Amino acid sequence: MTECRMPPIAEKDFTAAQKQAQDEFVAERKVPFSGPWHVFVRSPELLMRTHRVGEFLRYRCSLSGRLSEFCILMVARHWSQDYEWGAHRKHALAAGVTEASIAAIRDGRRPSPLADDEQTIWDFVSELLATRRVSDATYAAAKARFGENGVVELCGLVGYYSMLAMTMNVARVEPPEGETALPRFPE
Missing domain, CATH: 1.10.8 (Helicase, Ruva Protein; domain 3)
Incomplete structure (x- = not known):
């Protein structure tokens, strides 16, 4: 960097x-x-x-800390945001996201296995970040699991952490002390 x-x-x-x-x-x-x-x-x-x-x-959002942190790591990985990743990797572990899931997200892979609620988050966030919208099927699954309130808050998490990531990427904020930069994917 x-x-x-x-x-x-x-x-x-x-x-x-x-x-x-x-x-x-x-x-x-x-x-x-x-x-x-x-x-x-x-x-x-x-x-x-x-x-x-x-x-x-x-x-205070309706999603559990584990699901929120899972989402945040997905956003940090999407934007290759080193500070966000380094800060939230520790929070994710503390909230119950597995080391294997964290490693898979870091490497750009779908974690396996995933709990049902994590699968819903993975599908929704992956699709939203890749296509800038979600399909009817993905929306219906998220709504069934989290309700409309949860869907709106999930969108809020993606948007908020994307804003932080973009701002820190423009500013070139370094990872937290003791953390390393994410591997870069070909651009």
Whole structure:
């Protein structure tokens, strides 16, 4: 990977709006200010609106943590987003996604075996990312398993993590410390 285009801004160089956004983020999320947020702080209002959507999708959506993290890894792999992958690989393991599934997603393969709910996520997310829509059959399967609310939240996860991935790819955000870059597929 080449040098980061938008490295972290030193706190002493923050504008008042950037400082306020960082302080609110840390107070609300209770996690370090890292990864995409160093990029998004360049637009403090977008940072705060984006973080609130992410807080809902990560911690309060109707899909289980295991299914959410499975989806997030699929999105990170689709965009070859190293930071997103490295950060969420650990979350996925903690949420119950198997090492074998994580390795398959990393390598661009369909994991096998998959639980029924993971198969529904795999089919829906794969199809949505590949074709920008889903077939009636794929939609019906997702709706039957997760309801309309779950389908909308699944779309939200794909869209939110795609936005983060695209932004971090443009900024060339490096993987988290201790993590390695994803293998690149031919483009």
